[in-house]
Amino acid sequence: MAGSRGLSDIRGTLPRVGSVRHLLVVEDAVSLARAIEDALRARFERCTHVASLAAARHALRSDPPDAVILDVCLPDGASVELLDALCDVEPLPHVIAISGTATAEQAFQLAQGGVRAFLPKPLDLARLEAVWLETLSRPPDLASALRASAGRVPLHDFESFVRDTLVDEALAKSEGSIRGAAKLLHISRQLLQHILSGRK
Structure with missing residues (x-):
């Protein structure tokens, strides 16, 4: 199908658990954006701040972030448009x-679009850091990734995508132990080895 992506490409779309090199803060209040950056400074390598939807779209294309703190209402529109x-x-x-x-309705649309957490203003910076740590420690939201892939990947490929994602997560949680991953997946070690050998 024209414009479709392979499963290896879709697998590459899942967020990295716990790792943030680049944070994008989309917030029109400069003082709040600085406070967010200061509060999370030890949690990322670099930060970009933009104050509008237009600037956010440009940043997402030109310098893709690993994490985004997203103000819902911006001067040029609502962030659901992003x-x-x-x-x-x-x-x-x-x-977040x-x-x-x-x-x-906006909160629901954002959640359906893959937003992992929602915090009210005025922002509690200690709560933001706790939510940040909890959000980045969670495995990727498979449902959002699959929804984003609809129309881009043939339906029959979703099965292997889901299986491979679950296997990767189980191996990560068991620190690379095939025995531990097999136990988490409720399958035999031999079956897991067979699945892994089929990837090579």
Whole structure:
């Protein structure tokens, strides 16, 4: 199918668990953006701050982030308009939304689009750091990745995508132990070895 991506490409869209090299802060209040950057400074290598949807779209294309702190309401529109652009970033970034005025519908749309957490304003910076750590420690949201892949990957390929993702997660959680990963997956060690040998 034209424009479709292979499974290895889709696997590469999943966010890296716990690792943030580049943070994008999308927030029109400069003082709050600086406070966010200061609060999380030890948690990333570098930070980019933008104050509008237009600037965020440009940043997502030109310098894809690993994580995004996203104000829901910006001067040039609502950040739900960024969902398609966020889904095009590879790997998918971890996204935390913040807002003092978001509607229930906007919060629902953001959650459906892969936003991992939602914090109200005024922002509690200690709570932000706790949510940041919890969000980045969680395995990727497979449902969001699959939704983002609809129309891009043939339906029959989803099965191997899901299987490979679960295997990768189990191996990560068991620190590379095939026996431990097999136990987490409730399959035999021989079956897991067979699955892994089929990837080579």
